Amino acid sequence: MHQPIAVFDAGIGSYAIVAEIHKRLPQQDIVYFADRASFPYGSKGREELLAVMQRTLRFLEGYHPSAIVIASNAPSIMVLDDLRQNTLVPLFGVYPPIEEALATSNSGKVGIMGVQSLIESSLLKQFITHHAPQPGNVSLINASSMVELVENGAFLFDPEATQKAVSSFMDDVVSQYPDIDTLTLSSTHLPWLRSFFEAAQPGCRLLDPAESIVSNLGDGTQGTGQIQGLVTESEVYNVETFRRMLQQFGIDIPLEVVSVP
Template sequence: MISVHRPIAVFDAGLGSYCAVELLHRMLPDRDIVYLADRASFPYGAKSKAELLAAVDGAVSLLAGYEPSAILLASNAPSVTILDEVRSPVPLFGVRPPVREALAVAGEVAVLGVQSLVRSAELAAFVRAEAGAAADRVHAVNASALVELVENGDFLFRREHTTAAVAEFLDDLLGTYPKVAALTLSSTHLPWLRDYFATARPELQLFDPIEGVVEQLRPLSVPGTGTVLGLVTETDRYPAAEFRAMLTRLGITLDLHTV
């Protein structure tokens, strides 16, 4: 296995968090990164709070063995619901909807995420804390159908279908909330669809929660060789070979090790 020096560790249960790895690698090109696809715990979004906490605790413990400078839980739902309860030996970050930033430029905002996030009491409390009196101008919207377009590869291999699906989703959203002018892409899968959003509704402003986290990680990280080490857990239902095939379909070349 290739060696890394005080890497930034990034993890999630699915494919979406690789967007975070690409962004970190682009913005901090000399930092080493360890990327864990925790497929043995897939999907995070369908777990109870106790199950999710146990899965995230396990991933953090595994990554701690690589002596990271910091760990990024690159999944919105657990970042909002259980991050503060996770024990970590190094600074631990999550990705949360950039509600304040979106409200600064838009009268109304839609937070797009998986069902477990948008229906959670924790997200409602987070929005109230971030938006204050403007909380009624923030709308949580279930975008699980769009997440599936990424997870199953449709966004790459069924482009016309994906274009139509995203356009229909946004038409429905704006039919319900016609004053929405900004979207937070609060599933790490959704940035993969950024071009589709921009094509369907170029007037909407898009906010990626990952972008703000990079600047928080920068001062904690240390120079390395720019190496990206990939790790994957597996079960009989979600074998590592299947995940490797997904990366290949996306044109991603990664030194990936089963742990």
């Protein structure tokens, strides 16, 4: 591979960004790393998350990437600045599109859906303060249970139960925040559930930041356009389920099972 762009998350969530890069930069080589052994990032405190990120970056640097995309909102908000001090590889993160959400909203009330550690992070609250003229109009919604529906494959293998769970979740959101009309999908897992969210609340706007992430990468580097898949596994999140999810989506890429020292 020639100076690939490495993209990673704690599971299948980041493949949507891989696909967007491949679409926009068809000759760009890509390393797609699904670190299922570390799922979920959202339950980890700042220090543990920082240690996981540092270990992952050291591993990916071995592929001589031209850039690394941390395709997860929680570490992007919580530890990205620290990580940039310890690597020469350009790092890119994923952030809630607050300004776009507020500009899109008719009510002026929006919500950020993300994993628990992101929603509870003081750094996210600082981020909101910098990007929202009235921070009180931005509500924080813990969607960790929705992320689990993606990583365990339920959204593919049991769509009826998934719709029931998503509809119940969205009913709770609307009950608690009746004025919100725009939500950000601030976990890279959540866009996989877009159709379920839309069925549950068809009048709610949903924003996915994937396209803006890819545009920040510039022109990339000329390679052969190959995608190399890497995956770790745990007892709960095994490789076989991951393979089945990729097959269900018609994704046919080389997949290597790895361990991160």
